[in-house]
Amino acid sequence: MLPWKRVLRPLTALLLTAAVAVVPAAAAHADTAPSSGWNDYSCKPSAAHPRPVVLVHGTLGNSVDNWLALAPYLKHRGYCVFSLDYGQLPGVPLFHGLGPIDKSAEQLAAYVDKVLTATGAAKADLVGHSQGGMMPRYYLKFLGGAAKVNALVGLAPDNHGTDLSGLTNLLPYFPGAADLIKSTTPGLADQIAGSAFLTKLNAGGDTVPGVRYTVIATKYDEVATPWRNQYLSGPDVRNVLLQNLCPLDLSEHVAIALFDRIAFHEVTNALDPAHARTTTCASVFS
Numbered sequence: 301m302l303p304w305k306r307v308l309r310p311l312t313a314l315l316l317t318a319a320v321a322v323v324p325a326a327a328a329h330a331d332t333a334p335s336s337g338w339n340d341y342s343c344k345p346s347a348a349h350p351r352p353v354v355l356v357h358g359t360l361g362n363s364v365d366n367w368l369a370l371a372p373y374l375k376h377r378g379y380c381v382f383s384l385d386y387g388q389l390p391g392v393p394l395f396h397g398l399g400p401i402d403k404s405a406e407q408l409a410a411y412v413d414k415v416l417t418a419t420g421a422a423k424a425d426l427v428g429h430s431q432g433g434m435m436p437r438y439y440l441k442f443l444g445g446a447a448k449v450n451a452l453v454g455l456a457p458d459n460h461g462t463d464l465s466g467l468t469n470l471l472p473y474f475p476g477a478a479d480l481i482k483s484t485t486p487g488l489a490d491q492i493a494g495s496a497f498l499t500k501l502n503a504g505g506d507t508v509p510g511v512r513y514t515v516i517a518t519k520y521d522e523v524a525t526p527w528r529n530q531y532l533s534g535p536d537v538r539n540v541l542l543q544n545l546c547p548l549d550l551s552e553h554v555a556i557a558l559f560d561r562i563a564f565h566e567v568t569n570a571l572d573p574a575h576a577r578t579t580t581c582a583s584v585f586s
Contacts, residue, residue, distance in 0.1 A: 338371040339363075341418040343380035351450055352419045353571065354412060355383040358430030358557065359397040359487060366429055369559045370567070377568060380419055384411040386435075387487050397431050398487040401497055404431075405438040412439075412448055423450045425571050429557035430524060431491060433457025433515070438501055440508050451512040453570045455557045456521055460502060460529040461493030465522050468492050493529065507534035514570035516556070516563050518542045523553035540566055546581035561586070 338355075345352055353374055357366035363383040374381045386407040387399040397404065412424050426436050426449055433454025439445035440452065463469055472478075482489035490497035507513055513532050519541060521527040531539040542549045542562055551560040565583035569576035577586075 337375050338367070338381035339383060340380070341382075341415075343419065345380050345419055345421050346378055349377075349379045349572065351421050351423055351425045352380040352382055352415050353425050353427055354408075354415055355381065356386070356408060356426060356428035356432030356436055357383065357397060358428075358432050359387075359491070360395045361429065361432070362394050362396050365394075366432075366557060370427070370557065370564055373561075373564050374568070374571075379571070382411075382415050384408065386411075387431075389485070398485045400486045401431070401435050401490040402438060402442075404435050404487065405443055408436060408439050409443045409445060412445065416448060423448055425449070425451045425453070427453045427455070427567055427571075428457065429455045430458060430553065431487065433530075434459050434491075434501075437506070440511055441501065446508045446510050449511055451514065451570060453514045453516065453567055454530070455516050455563060455567070456518065456524050456527075456553050457515060457530050458491050458524040459506065459515070459532055461495060461498045462491055462524050462529065463493050463526070465525045505534055506532040507537060509535070511536065512570070512573075513537045514566075515539045516542065516566050516570075518549070518551050518553070518556050520550060520552045521556075538570070542566075545579045546583070548581050 343352070355367045355371060357363060363385045367383050371381050371383060384407065385396050387397040387401070387404040389398045392398065415424055416422070428436055434457040436445065436452050437459070440449060478489065489495060513536060515530050515532055517527050517530045517540065519527055524530050542551060542556070542560070545566065546562050549560065549562050551563065556563050561584045562579060562581070565579045565586055569579060
C-alpha cells in the first residue's frame, strides 16, 4: 500500500467522525409514530399553530434520533410535528444524510407534499440541524419549495460549507482523497466549503422571496466551521448566536439539536414570531 493511502484511510474516517450528529440509533423510522406522538398523520394544525413542522436531520442522523428532545418539545406546545429520513446509502442503515444533497432535497420535497396532503395545510415550517438546515435551501430555491414553506429554521446549518475545523484543508496533500469522499459519501463532499454544490446553491443570493429564515449558531461549533459560515444574508433573515442569548450556553454542534433548551426556545420564537418571548439563560426552564 502506498504511504499516502495509509494516511488517507484514517483521514476519511476523521471526516465521517467530525460530521456525526447522532445518539445511539433507535429501531424506528419516519413512518412510525414514536411514543412521544410525532409523525402522527392524523394531526390537524390548530389555529394557534396553523402549519405543520417538518424536522430535517443532520449528516449521519435519522428521523428519530436527531429529534428525541425537540420533537416532543414542539409537540407538547401544540405543533403537528413530522420528521423524515433522507440521503440513505445502500447497506448503511440508520445513518443517513450521506447521499447527494440535491437528491436529498428531492426526498424532502416529496415528504413535504405528503405532510401537507395529510394535514390539509397550505404551507409547512422546516427546522433542520446541520446539513438538514442547509439542504432545504436547495428545495426552496430550485424545486419549488418556496411556495410550500413559510419558514426555515437552521440549527448549526453549514450554509456556506465547512472546513471541519481545518481538516478539509489537508485534502490537497492526499491525492485522491477528495475523489474518494465524493464517490463513497457524496453528501459529505457536497458540504465542504467551495464545493460545486454549494457554489450553485449560494449563487445569486442566499434566500428566496416569501420564506423567513432563522439561523441559530453556537461559537463552540467544531463541525460547521468557521461558525460564521452558518449565517445567511438577505431579506427576512435572522442570525442568532446562542452565546448572545445566554453566555453560559456551552453547546457545540451536536448538543444544540439534541438537548439545548435555549436553542429550542429560540426555535419556537422563529416558528411563532408574533408571540415570541425573550430568550435568556432562564429559558432552559421554560
